[in-house]
Amino acid sequence: MRRAALNLAAVGVLAVSVFPVYWMVITAFKPTVDILTETPAFWPARPTLDHFATAVRAAGFWTFWRNSLAVTLGAVVLALVVALPAAFAVARLRWPARRGFILMVFVAQTAPWSALLVPVYIIARDADMLDRLPTLTLVYFVTTLPFTIVTLRGFIAAVPPELEEAALMDGCGRAEAFRRVVLPLLAPGLMSTSLFGFITAWNEFAFANALMIKDQGDRTLPIWLSGFANVFGTDWGATMAAATLFMLPVLLVFLVLQRRVSSGMIAGAVKG
Amino acid sequence: MARALARTARPALVVEARTRRKGAFWPYLLVAPALAAFACLLVYPLARSVVISFQHFRLGELIRGGAAFAGLANYAEALGGPEFWAVVRRTFLWTAANVVLIMVIATAVALMLPHLGRRMRLAVMSGMVLTWATPVLAATTIFQWLFQSRLGVVNWVLVRLGFDSFRDYTWFADGRATFAILVALVVWQSVPFAALTLYAGLTTIPGELYEAARIDGAGPWQVFGRVTFPILRPLFGLITSLEVIWVLTCFAQIWAISKGGPGGATATLPVYAFQIAQSLHRYDLGSAVSTLTVLMLLAVLVVHLRRMFREEGA
Numbered sequence: 149m150r151r152a153a154l155n156l157a158a159v160g161v162l163a164v165s166v167f168p169v170y171w172m173v174i175t176a177f178k179p180t181v182d183i184l185t186e187t188p189a190f191w192p193a194r195p196t197l198d199h200f201a202t203a204v205r206a207a208g209f210w211t212f213w214r215n216s217l218a219v220t221l222g223a224v225v226l227a228l229v230v231a232l233p234a235a236f237a238v239a240r241l242r243w244p245a246r247r248g249f250i251l252m253v254f255v256a257q258t259a260p261w262s263a264l265l266v267p268v269y270i271i272a273r274d275a276d277m278l279d280r281l282p283t284l285t286l287v288y289f290v291t292t293l294p295f296t297i298v299t300l301r302g303f304i305a306a307v308p309p310e311l312e313e314a315a316l317m318d319g320c321g322r323a324e325a326f327r328r329v330v331l332p333l334l335a336p337g338l339m340s341t342s343l344f345g346f347i348t349a350w351n352e353f354a355f356a357n358a359l360m361i362k363d364q365g366d367r368t369l370p371i372w373l374s375g376f377a378n379v380f381g382t383d384w385g386a387t388m389a390a391a392t393l394f395m396l397p398v399l400l401v402f403l404v405l406q407r408r409v410s411s412g413m414i415a416g417a418v419k420g
Numbered sequence: 421m422a423r424a425l426a427r428t429a430r431p432a433l434v435v436e437a438r439t440r441r442k443g444a445f446w447p448y449l450l451v452a453p454a455l456a457a458f459a460c461l462l463v464y465p466l467a468r469s470v471v472i473s474f475q476h477f478r479l480g481e482l483i484r485g486g487a488a489f490a491g492l493a494n495y496a497e498a499l500g501g502p503e504f505w506a507v508v509r510r511t512f513l514w515t516a517a518n519v520v521l522i523m524v525i526a527t528a529v530a531l532m533l534p535h536l537g538r539r540m541r542l543a544v545m546s547g548m549v550l551t552w553a554t555p556v557l558a559a560t561t562i563f564q565w566l567f568q569s570r571l572g573v574v575n576w577v578l579v580r581l582g583f584d585s586f587r588d589y590t591w592f593a594d595g596r597a598t599f600a601i602l603v604a605l606v607v608w609q610s611v612p613f614a615a616l617t618l619y620a621g622l623t624t625i626p627g628e629l630y631e632a633a634r635i636d637g638a639g640p641w642q643v644f645g646r647v648t649f650p651i652l653r654p655l656f657g658l659i660t661s662l663e664v665i666w667v668l669t670c671f672a673q674i675w676a677i678s679k680g681g682p683g684g685a686t687a688t689l690p691v692y693a694f695q696i697a698q699s700l701h702r703y704d705l706g707s708a709v710s711t712l713t714v715l716m717l718l719a720v721l722v723v724h725l726r727r728m729f730r731e732e733g734a
Contacts, residue, residue: 154532154535154536155536155537155540157532158532158536158540158541158543158544161529161532161544161547161548162543162544162547164608165544165547165548165550165551165608165611165612166547166550166551168551168554168559168562168563168566168608169550169551169554169562171562171565171566171573172558172561172562172565175565183571184571185571186576187576188571188573188576229453230453230454230457231454233449233450233451233453233454234450234451234453234454236450237446237447237450237451238451241446241447241450243447243448245447245448246447249451249455251725251729252458253454254725254728254729255721255725256458256462258662258665258721258724258725259462260665260668260669260690260713260714260717261669262669262670262671262690262694263469263669263690263693263710263711263713263714263717264462264465264466264469264710265671265690265693265694265697266469266472266693266694266697266703266706266707266710267465267466267468267469267472267707267710268461268465269697270468270472270482270703271464271465271468273482274485286461287461289457289461290457290458290461290462293454293457293458297454347553347555350555351555351556351557352672353556353557353671353672353675353676354671354672354675357675358694358698369557370555370556370557370672373557373558373561374557374560374561374675374676376561384565384568384571387561387565388561388562388565390561391557391558391561391562392558394555394557394558395553395554395555395558398553398554398555399550399553402549402552402553
């Protein structure tokens with residue numbers, strides 16, 4: 149009895165969490181006649197790729213796709229390059245201002261970014277950086293930086309310092325020891341950190357909306373999707389197909405992450 | 421033996437000495453780029469926002485520059501009008517409704533997970549990861565489709581259940597209905613993180629504690645109140661303050677679905693600040709509202725940061 153109630157609740161939770169995404173996907177595959185019906189079908193009886201074709205052929209689709217990819221990758225790489233040394237300094241070295249720096253990173257991590265939309269818009273305007281993709285790259289770089297530092301700090305701290313010391317004894321310099329010993333062990337950490345950064349930047353809407361205003365050619369996918377009514381009118385099939393395509397990379401990244409997170413490589417380096 | 425010891429001991433000392441010597445400036449060099457990034461793109465905009473909030477800064481000043489000092493005029497205007505206080509009340513209602521729902525549902529789900537069969541647990545967790553992975557803009561688009569007036573599946577279900585007034589009901593024309601949909605959307609998106617984190621915390625509690633409580637005759641509510649909650653209190657605190665910060669500063673969902681409308685019914689503080697800056701070109705007033713928002717957040721932030729420090733053991 150109790151078991152049945154529990155399972156019923158579980159099925160309820162599962163249904164609520166999955167249904168919206170399920171509805172998006174099957175709407176994208178339904179022929180238009182089946183979407184424009186009074187009684188919705190909960191299973192696509194006659195699946196079609198028409199809506200995906202409409203979405204892909206929509207004006208600017210590939211431009212927005214390329215913009216999103218370029219901005220996101222740029223931000224992630226920049227964040228990694230800047231965060232790695234900072235994370236190392238926090239995890240491995242003892243220095244007077246260390247605690248202050250960590251506090252600053254935590255503050256930045258919880259910064260109310262939406263309250264900075266107006267000043268960032270004005271600064272970008274003054275610097276003639278509106279409607280330019282590098283501006284977005286910079287913004288996404290800073291929004292993902294705190295998280296990247298905190299996460300990498302954890303991964304670096306998990307690499308036993310004995311390994312580095314051994315390399316130093318063998319005559320490596322500090323930088324060489326880091327590159328040869330720590331960096332290879334950090335690979336899974338770098339991977340998952342950058343993937344989380346990728347998701348954050350890929351999804352970002354508020355700044356793209358505030359900073360890319362005039363030029364259609366500089367929009368990213370979230371902006372394009374937010375104006376779906378202007379693009380597809382009431383073509384809900386194409387709208388859902390576009391949303392599905394937008395979600396696909398994030399979903400793939402999540403699937404990769406699941407495996408990466410549980411990799412016990414670092415624990416095995418010393419104990420094994 | 422002694423010689424061998426000496427041999428291993430000496431290089432270690434060298435390492436120590438080398439770190440100390442370089443320790444003076446190395447760390448600062450390593451964090452310099454990160455510091456520069458925070459200074460240029462976080463501290464500077466924040467400072468600029470505060471400065472603008474004390475200026476007369478509208479369309480003319482945006483184009484020509486040369487904004488004049490205006491003292492507290494913008495703050496007086498914001499705090500003096502009824503609109504700002506209506507937005508503040510709405511923001512509190514928005515935050516309270518979302519955070520309470522998120523925490524209650526997430527706790528219930530987290531407590532349910534350990535009692536499920538292996539397969540069912542995996543299914544529920546995968547479902548929640550799917551929700552978590554859904555991009556905000558995909559989610560807003562989906563919810564607009566779910567609640568569409570004529571073809572939306574929600575109205576269809578409600579009519580089938582006998583609520584005939586929902587036939588062709590236009591959710592997004594009504595302020596309260598739009599507010600409710602936005603709450604549903606944010607709760608739907610936020611529960612997975614909270615529930616999975618709480619569940620991860622739950623799994624660290626040794627089973628003996630539950631057994632002991634049960635032997636002492638504690639019911640399920642007592643077990644939660646006397647064992648589970650006290651142990652997980654820091655985690656609860658951390659998640660709650662994070663959710664408060666996220667929900668209060670939430671912008672994308674509201675802007676993408678309603679732009680703060682209809683009739684301002686979904687304009688929370690960040691949305692309102694952006695609205696008056698963007699559509700009325702009142703950058704000064706918008707900045708004043710933003711600054712006031714940050715000040716309100718500061719209280720939550722301080723509590724949260726203290727918890728972070730304790731948890732992370734920095």
